[in-house]
Amino acid sequence: xxxxxxxxxxxxxxxxxxxxxxxxxxxxxxxxxxxxxxxxxxxxxxxxxxxxxxxxxxxxxxxxxxxxxxxxxxxxxxxxxxxxxxxxxxxxxxxxxxxxxxxxxxxxxxxxxxxxxxxxxxxxxxxxxxxxxxxxxxxxxxxxxxxxxxxxxxxxxxxxxxxxxxxxxxxxxxxxxxxxxxxxxxxxxxxxxxxxxxxxxxxxxxxxxxxxxxxxxxxxxxxxxxxxxxxxxxxxxxxxxxxxxxxxxxxxxxxxxxxxxxxxxxxxxxxxxxxxxxxxxxxxxxxxxxxxxxxxxxxxxxxxxxxxxxxxxxxxxxxxxxxxxxxxxxxxxxxxxxxxxxxxxxxxxxxxxxxxxxxxxxxxxxxxxxxxxxxxxxxxxxxxxxxxxxxxxxxxxxxxxxxxxxxxxxxxxxxxxxxxxxxxxxxxxxxxxxxxxxxxxxxxxxxxxxxxxxxxxxxxxxxxxxxxxxxxxxxxxxxxxxxxxxxxxxxxxxxxxxxxxxxxxxxxxxxxxxxxxxxxxxxxxxxxxxxxxxxxxxxxxxxxxx
Numbered sequence: 001x002x003x004x005x006x007x008x009x010x011x012x013x014x015x016x017x018x019x020x021x022x023x024x025x026x027x028x029x030x031x032x033x034x035x036x037x038x039x040x041x042x043x044x045x046x047x048x049x050x051x052x053x054x055x056x057x058x059x060x061x062x063x064x065x066x067x068x069x070x071x072x073x074x075x076x077x078x079x080x081x082x083x084x085x086x087x088x089x090x091x092x093x094x095x096x097x098x099x100x101x102x103x104x105x106x107x108x109x110x111x112x113x114x115x116x117x118x119x120x121x122x123x124x125x126x127x128x129x130x131x132x133x134x135x136x137x138x139x140x141x142x143x144x145x146x147x148x149x150x151x152x153x154x155x156x157x158x159x160x161x162x163x164x165x166x167x168x169x170x171x172x173x174x175x176x177x178x179x180x181x182x183x184x185x186x187x188x189x190x191x192x193x194x195x196x197x198x199x200x201x202x203x204x205x206x207x208x209x210x211x212x213x214x215x216x217x218x219x220x221x222x223x224x225x226x227x228x229x230x231x232x233x234x235x236x237x238x239x240x241x242x243x244x245x246x247x248x249x250x251x252x253x254x255x256x257x258x259x260x261x262x263x264x265x266x267x268x269x270x271x272x273x274x275x276x277x278x279x280x281x282x283x284x285x286x287x288x289x290x291x292x293x294x295x296x297x298x299x300x301x302x303x304x305x306x307x308x309x310x311x312x313x314x315x316x317x318x319x320x321x322x323x324x325x326x327x328x329x330x331x332x333x334x335x336x337x338x339x340x341x342x343x344x345x346x347x348x349x350x351x352x353x354x355x356x357x358x359x360x361x362x363x364x365x366x367x368x369x370x371x372x373x374x375x376x377x378x379x380x381x382x383x384x385x386x387x388x389x390x391x392x393x394x395x396x397x398x399x400x401x402x403x404x405x406x407x408x409x410x411x412x413x414x415x416x417x418x419x420x421x422x423x424x425x426x427x428x429x430x431x432x433x434x435x436x437x438x439x440x441x442x443x444x445x446x447x448x449x450x451x452x453x454x455x456x457x458x459x460x461x462x463x464x465x466x467x468x469x470x471x472x473x474x475x476x477x478x479x480x481x482x483x484x485x486x487x488x489x490x491x492x493x494x495x496x497x498x499x500x501x502x503x504x505x506x507x508x509x510x511x512x513x514x515x516x517x518x519x520x521x522x523x524x525x526x527x528x529x530x531x532x533x534x535x536x537x538x539x540x541x542x543x544x545x546x
Contacts, residue, residue: 055248155319156295203284221250441479463520
């Protein structure tokens with residue numbers, strides 16, 4: 001009986017309600033037992049070859065069925081497309097393998113080509129389409145660079161393999177051997193490109209859960225390709241036990257990745273939301289083992305020590321010069337778009353947050369107004385005219401407070417949306433409103449103007465200062481409030497002082513207004529100091545680096 005782990009969503013085997021070994025471990029165990037069979041019959045005999053062929057064939061069929069299952073179980077079109085492309089690619093690979101087994105190694109050359117090769121070419125095209133589609137879904141703002149980088153990785157890997165291994169092995173080889181060796185070599189280079197795409201997905205911030213298994217599968221295929229390539233550069237009818245075993249492991253891991261995706265409804269719930277390129281991903285591309293710059297630099301260094309340089313190495317240099325120049329141009333355009341999109345996303349998030357705060361303030365204030373009106377109606381019904389008039393004055397007072405509370409986030413929203421506004425004029429206007437509403441005396445002394453501050457920072461400063469003055473007027477019982485700004489070197493200090501009741505900061509729980517002030521200060525990298533003691537007033541000071 002099968003069940004699902006409630007903690008990680010991994011498929012497990014249940015026996016009488018007890019959790020047992022995950023199904024992925026069982027599958028890998030079965031593969032290990034099957035892979036050990038050729039070692040038992042270690043000899044160049046038909047039985048060993050048949051066991052290796054059966055191992056690879058069963059592993060490929062498992063990957064095909066798992067990808068098809070993931071495509072069918074996917075709850076989104078994104079998952080269906082990705083796993084459908086993977087399933088089609090593996091299907092053509094199996095078809096090419098069957099053609100190879102049926103026609104053998106020698107007869108195809110009577111036709112002028114190897115019948116399996118068109119199948120393999122189509123298989124790789126579909127797999128590249130699947131991985132590129134996955135990169136486009138799981139990353140944002142960098143996709144145009146990825147095909148360029150993939151080609152560069154394949155070219156650098158191909159140059160290294162040709163110079164150090166294949167080029168020397170082909171000296172004096174026949175035309176038939178040359179054709180077969182080049183096609184086998186091209187398959188290994190293509191696996192390098194697929195591995196690079198899988199690593200791009202794995203390094204993403206919004207990678208799917210199956211990304212690790214997918215990268216492991218393609219890494220196994222690359223290891224098998226390297227083993228086969230270094231052991232038999234010109235290819236052969238029998239690639240050997242180790243490459244076939246590792247190839248089959250790659251197929252099993254690919255099937256496990258598909259099963260992991262199937263458990264998550266395809267593993268792709270939507271397109272990436274985060275924009276940009278992480279710094280460590282950029283560093284790993286330029287200085288990692290798959291770096292085309294490092295690979296080609298190593299080749300140039302080696303060729304300089306062992307002249308003469310082959311012509312294709314020099315043509316490779318021309319390619320990389322053009323590649324780097326084109327990449328810089330594309331990256332410049334992408335950075336411009338990423339910067340614009342990042343600003344737009346931040347602005348929309350800010351608007352949504354301010355809207356939520358505004359809604360909360362309005363809900364509380366409107367509820368208080370409603371209560372006053374209900375009390376006023378009860379007083380009028382009972383014939384208490386003086387009480388009703390007092391309640392109406394209080395309702396009017398609270399209505400004006402609602403207007404001021406609404407003005408705070410709206411002015412901030414205008415500033416954050418890029419609208420031109422004068423922060424000094426906004427603060428003076430708000431101070432005047434407080435004087436009129438609460439009968440306060442507000443002394444405004446803005447010696448250092450706020451005109452040179454960026455709009456986003458000015459909006460946050462205005463919100464902090466207005467919140468501080470509002471708290472002084474509404475909660476502190478202050479008769480006088482001082483608003484000051486000073487410049488000390490490169491630091492702008494904006495200070496709000498009052499002569500109200502004060503409080504003990506360590507004994508009083510912070511309210512909504514104080515949390516808003518700290519949040520706004522942190523967003524612009526400013527320091528916020530709140531200094532207060534009972535019966536000695538409160539000072540709120542904002543320190544902003546200019």
